[in-house]
Amino acid sequence: MRLAKQTILRLFQYREFLILAKSIGIKNVYSDTLAEALGSSATQVRKDFSLFGITGNKRAGYQLDDLLSQLNELLGKNEKQKVIIAGAGNLAKALMQYEGFKKEGIEIVALFDNDPVKCDPQNDPPILPIEDLYNFVSEKQVELGVIAVPYYVAQQILDLMIVAGIKGVLNFAPIYLKAPKDFFINDMNLRLELETVAYLIKTRTKAGVHKESS
Amino acid sequence: MRLAKQTILRLFQYREFLILAKSIGIKNVYSDTLAEALGSSATQVRKDFSLFGITGNKRAGYQLDDLLSQLNELLGKNEKQKVIIAGAGNLAKALMQYEGFKKEGIEIVALFDNDPVKCDPQNDPPILPIEDLYNFVSEKQVELGVIAVPYYVAQQILDLMIVAGIKGVLNFAPIYLKAPKDFFINDMNLRLELETVAYLIKTRTKAGVHKESS
DNA sequence: TAGATTGTTAATCGATTAACAATC
């Protein structure tokens, strides 16, 4: 099934909200509850669910535990996924602090950096020289990467990742990267995103695009 | 004019490429050149331009300097914009390192943090206690903010920003924030974005959504 | 039962792409 990135993002957001709701003892949710929590609409929520054959009860909404386990299954949250980060700078640190990764089945297994000063194989996760990337990734069969290196080495690092066996990346380098058709790249250009908000403020479109799911 | 966030993002990306192209001495570009550079299509490029009345020459494409100055005008790049960051953690540091901000007319004028240890009014930009946010923002008439604080204080910080006069934010807190209709929020949930790539890899949709402009 | 909520179909909306005339 072809799935829009936006839909997938929403499914993750539903899941996130359910976990929170569960922690405060809620047992049932309605499409309306979820819509409210995400700034979406009830129809959208039901539509998303119907795409996956997730069903609720006509009068009682969705049973939380049930819904959550269906989403977990769907989103592959029952399996672990290893990730490496290229570039051991502040962005990498910020990601590691985002925390909750481990809880989410995503494990940062190593960082890689050019700068010998930043390297520290004893750290957990280890910070290794770029030269080790190929062997590490191919041996451990890591498939997910993050590109947090300066833009002028980003393509080179990506190429290295690709031959090593990485299948998709989250890219923070502000540059268009070339990759095979079946390779996934999710571009995050933080500066452009900030400039976009700056632009919107300046031109103060009165009937506002005030909510973006990015 | 109502403008899709995606269109604005593309305009910024064109501009970015033009600056690079200019630096290596290129004088003319074609819609095809720009499309290639961004992984877009020539039709898309011309369509975007036509929305703004930007025109080229039938046979010679677009004169680079000319195009660039039109984009600068359009995107408000001839004016400066001040921005504050709430939360002086690694993400804030990463943003400051992104560099090029000043060059882009965006100036980080202050950071704010709860933790007295992190505060340093002598730093450039100054790192101030949250208590100072209201006065600082209203006095300096800052309109743009970044939310880089933990999710459980994000709404509170946003409310504070709003009353202080901020008109839009780039939000890194993984939570749906409530704000007035004419307030701009651009949500960046880095974890969800990474999870999305992880999902796409797992389900390995062969006919790939391999390029995302997020 | 009456009221509330789901699940789905059809309508709308918006963005991207294709087609092509204009013209340098």
Next chain:
DNA sequence: TAGATTGTTAATCGATTAACAATC
């Protein structure tokens, strides 16, 4: 001129929203 490229209109595509029957 012939060929290449623009600018725009129409077609397509996909996602969101509205409407509403089904039913707990």
